[in-house]
Amino acid sequence: xxxxxxxxxxxxxxxxxxxxxxxxxxxxxxxxxxxxxxxxxxxxxxxxxxxxxxxxxxxxxxxxxxxxxxxxxxxxxxxxxxxxxxxxxxxxxxxxxxxxxxxxxxxxxxxxxxxxxxxxxxxxxxxxxxxxxxxxxxxxxxxxxxxxxxxxxxxxxxxxxxxxxxxxxxxxxxxxxxxxxxxxxxxxxxxxxxxxxxxxxxxxxxxxxxxxxxxxxxxxxxxxxxxxxxxxxxxxxxxxxxxxxxxxxxxxxxxxxxxxxxxxxxxxxxxxxxxxxxxxxxxxxxxxxxxxxxxxxxxxxxxxxxxxxxxxxxxxxxxxxxxxxxxxxxxxxxxxxxxxxxxxxxxxxxxxxxxxxxxxxxxxxxxxxxxxxxxxxx
Amino acid sequence: xxxxxxxxxxxxxxxxxxxxxxxxxxxxxxxxxxxxxxxxxxxxxxxxxxxxxxxxxxxxxxxxxxxxxxxxxxxxxxxxxxxxxxxxxxxxxxxxxxxxxxxxxxxxxxxxxxxxxxxxxxxxxxxxxxxxxxxxxxxxxxxxxxxxxxxxxxxxxxxxxxxxxxxxxxxxxxxxxxxxxxxxxxxxxxxxxxxxxxxxxxxxxxxxxxxxxxxxxxxxxxxxxxxxxxxxxxxxxxxxxxxxxxxxxxxxxxxxxxxxxxxxxxxxxxxxxxxxxxxxxxxxxxxxxxxxxxxxxxxxxxxxxxxxxxxxxxxxxxxxxxxxxxxxxxxxxxxxxxxxxxxxxxxxxxxxxxxxxxxxxxxxxxxxxxxxxxxxxxxxxxxxxx
Numbered sequence: 001x002x003x004x005x006x007x008x009x010x011x012x013x014x015x016x017x018x019x020x021x022x023x024x025x026x027x028x029x030x031x032x033x034x035x036x037x038x039x040x041x042x043x044x045x046x047x048x049x050x051x052x053x054x055x056x057x058x059x060x061x062x063x064x065x066x067x068x069x070x071x072x073x074x075x076x077x078x079x080x081x082x083x084x085x086x087x088x089x090x091x092x093x094x095x096x097x098x099x100x101x102x103x104x105x106x107x108x109x110x111x112x113x114x115x116x117x118x119x120x121x122x123x124x125x126x127x128x129x130x131x132x133x134x135x136x137x138x139x140x141x142x143x144x145x146x147x148x149x150x151x152x153x154x155x156x157x158x159x160x161x162x163x164x165x166x167x168x169x170x171x172x173x174x175x176x177x178x179x180x181x182x183x184x185x186x187x188x189x190x191x192x193x194x195x196x197x198x199x200x201x202x203x204x205x206x207x208x209x210x211x212x213x214x215x216x217x218x219x220x221x222x223x224x225x226x227x228x229x230x231x232x233x234x235x236x237x238x239x240x241x242x243x244x245x246x247x248x249x250x251x252x253x254x255x256x257x258x259x260x261x262x263x264x265x266x267x268x269x270x271x272x273x274x275x276x277x278x279x280x281x282x283x284x285x286x287x288x289x290x291x292x293x294x295x296x297x298x299x300x301x302x303x304x305x306x307x308x309x310x311x312x313x314x315x316x317x318x319x320x321x322x323x324x325x326x327x328x329x330x331x332x333x334x335x336x337x338x339x340x341x342x343x344x345x346x347x348x349x350x351x352x353x354x355x356x357x358x359x360x361x362x363x364x365x366x367x368x369x370x371x372x373x374x375x376x377x378x
Numbered sequence: 379x380x381x382x383x384x385x386x387x388x389x390x391x392x393x394x395x396x397x398x399x400x401x402x403x404x405x406x407x408x409x410x411x412x413x414x415x416x417x418x419x420x421x422x423x424x425x426x427x428x429x430x431x432x433x434x435x436x437x438x439x440x441x442x443x444x445x446x447x448x449x450x451x452x453x454x455x456x457x458x459x460x461x462x463x464x465x466x467x468x469x470x471x472x473x474x475x476x477x478x479x480x481x482x483x484x485x486x487x488x489x490x491x492x493x494x495x496x497x498x499x500x501x502x503x504x505x506x507x508x509x510x511x512x513x514x515x516x517x518x519x520x521x522x523x524x525x526x527x528x529x530x531x532x533x534x535x536x537x538x539x540x541x542x543x544x545x546x547x548x549x550x551x552x553x554x555x556x557x558x559x560x561x562x563x564x565x566x567x568x569x570x571x572x573x574x575x576x577x578x579x580x581x582x583x584x585x586x587x588x589x590x591x592x593x594x595x596x597x598x599x600x601x602x603x604x605x606x607x608x609x610x611x612x613x614x615x616x617x618x619x620x621x622x623x624x625x626x627x628x629x630x631x632x633x634x635x636x637x638x639x640x641x642x643x644x645x646x647x648x649x650x651x652x653x654x655x656x657x658x659x660x661x662x663x664x665x666x667x668x669x670x671x672x673x674x675x676x677x678x679x680x681x682x683x684x685x686x687x688x689x690x691x692x693x694x695x696x697x698x699x700x701x702x703x704x705x706x707x708x709x710x711x712x713x714x715x716x717x718x719x720x721x722x723x724x725x726x727x728x729x730x731x732x733x734x735x736x737x738x739x740x741x742x743x744x745x746x747x748x749x750x751x752x753x754x755x756x757x758x759x760x761x762x763x764x
Contacts, residue, residue: 018674029682033689036704044699045472047505080508095553112550114424121550122427123509126452128548130516136543137520141527162518163511164495168462168477173470173501314471341470347463 001218002226009230019193024238027187028245034183035250038176049074050120051082053091053103060085060106069131080127104128171255171341175310178337180252182307185332187242188268189298192276194231196290198224199280199366204375206284214375221371232273239269255340260348264339268332271355274362275328281369298329305330331355381599381609385586385616392585395677396578400627403574407567407635424550429506430454432465432477439485444537445517448544452513469499476500476507478514488518489533491525520544561644565724567632568648572655572693572713576684578624579659580666583617584676587667617660625656647723647737654744655716661751662712668755668762687713697721712747715740 014020054060054070074081086094091103095115102114102124110128114121200206202224204214213223243265246252254261276294283290304327306313313333317324324330335351342348431453435442456474458464468474479497487494496514500507520540524531531539589595590613599609629649633640666679688694690704691713697705708714719740726733 018678021678026678026682029686033686036707037689037695037700040699040701040704041695045475045501045504045506047503047508080512092553109546109549112548113553114550115552115554117425117427117552119427119429119505119509121424122452123505123512125424125426125548125550126509126512126516129544129546130512132546132548133516133520133543134523136546137523137539140539140543141524145528159515159519160493160522161515162495163498163514166497166499168466168469168499173466175470175472178470310471314467314473317467337470341466342463 001222005218005223005226006230009227010234013194013197013230013234016197019197020238023187023190023193023235024241027183027190027242031180031183031242031246031250034179035252038179041176042174049079049082050123051084051100052124053084053086053094053100055088055091055103055105056085057088057106063106065135066106066110066131073127080123169341169343171253173341174253177253177340178306178310178313178333180246180250181336181340182302182305182313182329182333184239184242184246184265184336185268185305185329186298186302186307188239188265188332189272189275189301189329191232191235191239191269191272192279192294192298193291194235195228195273195276195278195366196280196294198228198231199277199370200287200290201227202370203284203373206286211375220373224370228273228277232270235273236266236269239265253340254336257339257345260339260345261336264332264335264352267352267355267359268335271328271332271359271362274359274366277366278362281366301327301329305333307333325354328355328358331358379612380604381612382616385613385620388586388589389582389616389620392582395585396582396624399574399577399581400631403570403628404631406570407631424552426452427509428452428454429476429510430456430474431510432456432458432468432474434460434477434479436480436482437485440533440537441485441488441521442480444540445514448517448540449510449513453510465499469501472501475504476510478510485533488521489525491522517544561639561642561724564632564636564639564645564648565720567636568652568720569693569717571628571632571652572691572716573684573688575624575628575652575656576659576662576687576713577680578628579621579656580663580680580683581676582620582624583660583663584667584670584680585673586617586620587664588670588673588676591668617664621656621660625653628652643729644723644726647726647734648720651716651719651723651737651741651744654741654748655712658712658716658744658748658751661748661755665751665755665758668758687711690714692717712744715743715747719744 060066070081070083073079074083084094084100086103088105091100091113094100095103095113098115101118101120102112104124105111105113110132112121112125112128114124201209202213202220204211214220216223240262243261247254279294279297280290283293302308304312304316304323313324313330316330317334324334331351331354335348335355338345338348338351429452431449433446433449433453433455435446456468458468458474465477469477477499479499481494481497484494484496498507498511500510517540520543521536524536524539590599600606629652633645662683663680666676666683670676670679687708690700690708691697691711692700692705692708693713697714697717700708705714719737722737722740726737
């Protein structure tokens with residue numbers, strides 16, 4: 001009996017092209033678009049040598065110290081600047097054409113000409129300030145301890161690096177990944193489309209198919225369980241296709257803990273399925289309204305999980321952590337995030353535990369609503 | 379005017395579906411207009427860019443206090459508890475661009491001339507870090523200079539000396555071309571319009587086409603005493619009215635939200651480019667309506683078309699941040715040219731034929747796309763009929 005119902009249900013569901021599109025193709029397309037659109041996003045915050053110019057005036061030619069400092073800052077692989085030495089008019093022209101971010105006029109104080117305020121401009125300014133401060137320190141010292149002048153040159157030329165880069169975790173803080181984490185969480189919850197259909201197809205007053213199913217001499221709960229099994233299998237397969245696409249085709253880094261990633265997808269998929277089933281059970285109206293409610297709840301949850309704007313997720317986790325725990329999509333996103341970013345599993349497990357409670361609640365709720373429904377007339 | 383009236387009724391019946399996109403547009407616009415205005419930097423005086431850092435201090439000495447005071451000129455300190463998860467979260471979500479930790483015993487070692495370092499956790503290769511690092515090195519190298527140069531100096535004296543030195547700064551001058559209107563926000567809105575406008579128009583148009591392509595209805599219509607020229611003209615009129623109305627609603631929204639910035643010549647060109655784009659979208663809708671057979675499929679195709687175009691063409695993510703390959707693919711969609719035209723319009727300060735040339739070129743391409751969509755659809759219809 002199980003095999004019969006299961007096989008036919010599987011065939012029937014696989015022919016539902018609309019559901020397949022929204023639960024598999026649409027997320028795949030969205031993932032591809034995310035990949036295209038976001039892969040370069042971090043280049044805005046990345047540092048590359050800043051293009052500047054120095055006005056070739058008499059003071060500059062005479063000022064050997066400044067020349068040397070500039071030379072040092074503009075050579076090597078991790079150089080700060082690409083410098084061109086040009087005339088005043090040329091520098092002006094270059095600035096107006098955005099070929100350089102600013103130009104320096106050697107004078108006292110040294111002048112910097114820029115076209116707008118910004119990080120690059122501030123770095124040029126800091127560099128000049130740096131030079132001027134050293135210069136000022138030298139003159140102070142020379143007036144106070146003239147006997148140590150020879151030593152000074154040595155100290156001056158040996159700048160020490162006072163910063164040591166330590167790494168926080170084994171994974172880079174690559175914030176683009178979070179878009180994909182929330183996307184896969186959303187896809188899990190699109191499994192609700194399947195759950196919704198299963199419940200509609202078992203309630204005789206909602207759909208014609210259900211009316212027919214109810215007249216058959218099979219226990220209603222059995223039919224529901226077998227059917228659901230087919231749905232869950234389909235959705236799980238879709239989720240694993242999605243995950244494989246993200247990992248192997250788009251090269252998204254989910255961290256090292258593969259088993260836990262699979263576990264999260266599994267629980268997420270179940271949670272999504274029962275979420276849809278639950279909504280379908282409490283909203284006893286036509287299909288359109290059910291879909292509308294499910295899609296809007298999913299969208300709102302996804303929004304608060306940070307898919308459209310990551311700051312939202314951060315603000316909620318800092319200001320209203322309870323809200324994050326009440327949002328199943330945020331829990332899922334955070335589980336992926338914790339797996340990728342943290343070395344410990346504490347946060348991951350607390351997310352999964354709450355999610356499991358949600359799933360159990362959706363499941364029990366659905367059961368309590370649809371059990372023992374009898375129809376006087378069909 | 380039966381056909382015309384029928385078209386309007388079909389549009390009216392589907393208003394809810396289309397309204398969703400208008401509401402999404404409105405919500406995002408309002409959120410954006412609040413967040414962007416904070417970032418906009420205007421004015422003619424130079425204001426140094428500040429970086430947010432988490433500063434964790436394991437000891438408090440005059441040297442470190444002096445350093446913190448100096449650092450405060452270039453950095454804002456975020457108040458984040460010294461817990462690994464909180465710090466890592468802050469870094470991941472770019473609430474801080476680096477975490478600085480002054481280890482215990484730093485000052486003593488420093489004053490004795492030993493080699494000590496501040497621990498820094500940061501976003502790799504970020505421009506803000508380069509700046510913070512530059513500032514740290516500046517402070518401590520100047521300090522080291524005094525420590526080594528004098529041989530013995532008290533911390534208070536040291537800090538005082540550095541303070542005096544650091545008071546002297548470069549003079550910064552800002553030179554711009556003639557002051558232009560504030561177009562950044564408008565540019566964002568009109569770019570974003572591409573998504574909402576294309577969603578609404580494609581959905582509306584294709585739904586209309588779906589109804590008219592119903593074979594039974596078609597047969598009934600063709601045996602009516604209304605001449606096909608008149609029917610077609612009415613149909614076109616209704617489509618034009620729909621496209622124009624959708625455009626007008628969106629542009630009015632743009633205008634209301636940004637009424638302060640909207641009174642400039644740039645706005646006229648923004649409006650022109652969005653109108654041409656709206657025409658192009660109705661072409662896409664016409665094509666989709668001719669190809670697709672069910673309402674469900676229309677929603678799917680309309681979503682994929684409008685989202686797809688918007689993602690790769692620079693509507694959601696600025697074009698500068700997209701890869702060259704992506705932009706090449708995007709140049710096969712009208713949205714790319716629309717965004718490109720808008721970005722050029724935003725930069726315009728003079729409106730002569732020469733400066734407007736690139737914009738007009740882009741607009742002609744968008745118009746060409748629209749015309750192409752319409753002609754392909756008509757060819758398909760012809761083929762289907764025969």
